[in-house]
Amino acid sequence: MTFKPSGGAGTELEWIKSSHSSDDGPSCVEVAAIPDHILVRDSKTPTGPRLTLAPATWTAFLPYAARH
Secondary structure, three states: OOEEEOOOOOOOOOOEEEOOOOOOOOOOEEEEEEOOEEEEEEOOOOOOOOEEEOHHHHHHHHHHHHHO
16 A cells, blocks of 8 residues: 545645555545554545544554455
8 A cells, every 4th residue: 555645725734644444445545644552534524424543553454454
């Protein structure tokens, strides 16, 4: 999986969109790093809810996501 910066909504966060995501597909996930947390959102709903994860939780999740 590779990541590419997404077009922003003018926020100071740099959201990174997975290359496995597309504008018309069901898997549209973006992540942004802030101090001490990783934010995850649906790129189709950028103002919607976000998951806030500890870096260790995100790191533990990545191998699972890569397998599925």
